[in-house]
Amino acid sequence: MNEPVSDSPLSASSNRSSSNNLGNVAADQAVAMDRMYRVTRHIYDLTRRYYLLGRDRLLEKVITSPTTATLEVGCGTARNLIKLAGRQHSGLLYGLDASHEMLETAAANSIRACTKRIGQEQIVLRQGLAEQLDAQRMFGRSAPFDTILFSYCLSMIPTWPGAIDAALANVRTGGVILIVDFWDQKDLPAFFATGLKRWLSLFHVHYRPEVHEALVEVGKSGRGEVSFESVARRYAYIATIRKT
Numbered sequence: 001m002n003e004p005v006s007d008s009p010l011s012a013s014s015n016r017s018s019s020n021n022l023g024n025v026a027a028d029q030a031v032a033m034d035r036m037y038r039v040t041r042h043i044y045d046l047t048r049r050y051y052l053l054g055r056d057r058l059l060e061k062v063i064t065s066p067t068t069a070t071l072e073v074g075c076g077t078a079r080n081l082i083k084l085a086g087r088q089h090s091g092l093l094y095g096l097d098a099s100h101e102m103l104e105t106a107a108a109n110s111i112r113a114c115t116k117r118i119g120q121e122q123i124v125l126r127q128g129l130a131e132q133l134d135a136q137r138m139f140g141r142s143a144p145f146d147t148i149l150f151s152y153c154l155s156m157i158p159t160w161p162g163a164i165d166a167a168l169a170n171v172r173t174g175g176v177i178l179i180v181d182f183w184d185q186k187d188l189p190a191f192f193a194t195g196l197k198r199w200l201s202l203f204h205v206h207y208r209p210e211v212h213e214a215l216v217e218v219g220k221s222g223r224g225e226v227s228f229e230s231v232a233r234r235y236a237y238i239a240t241i242r243k244t
């Protein structure tokens, strides 16, 4: 059995904020995410299961085989990657996250999960930013990914257009980018939607229409075939982008 690979940023505190030769903006986002998750990462999976809806439906759409390579951008605690690792043929699994703190939890969770499953493929975790995604530099891959996931991550990234561009550049033609994120809650009763928005704002998360519109634009521009489906009456959407 292989252990999950933890890159040096997960273990070497001296590397914090300087991994991947990040500039100031990048370092700021990493610091912000570390601040946000330093404490909550310990209860993250327990608490988020009730409002990060649609994640398992997203995972059902991920096609894996012994030869596939799947990346989750903003992998957090590695909850999704560990679920994929439980498949008989999970292929190669990679996780990228801005937060060193989250990655420490992800590495510990991955090791725990993999020790239970003999013969498990390893989960490769790296610290870095979505908008700077580079399969070769970050993961030593000469080939692009078959699937890239964003699970409740894209709407959190200040420079999200760069994250979409980087994902398109690092997925193979015919490969798929899958996104689950908050939607406009239009099909929910108004009072419920208002209360929900207030509650979500306590966790610094919300629907960003401009992200959704940009994904529609990817389809219109011919960079990919884009489709959307609703989760729980437009609480969230799942976007599928097949790169053309």
Ligand SMILES: C[S@@+](CC[C@H](N)C(=O)[O-])C[C@H]1O[C@@H](n2cnc3c(N)ncnc32)[C@H](O)[C@@H]1O
Pocket: 029, 033, 048, 052, 055, 073, 074, 075, 076, 077, 079, 080, 096, 097, 098, 099, 102, 128, 129, 130, 131, 150, 151, 152, 153, 156, 157, 158
């Ligand atoms: C709401 S959590 C979701 C975690 C996981 N995807 C899940 O479904 O449980 C968002 C994650 O995105 C990460 N993140 C935020 N901005 C990022 C960026 N620019 N690049 C990479 N990861 C980022 C955060 O550190 C955090 O782990």
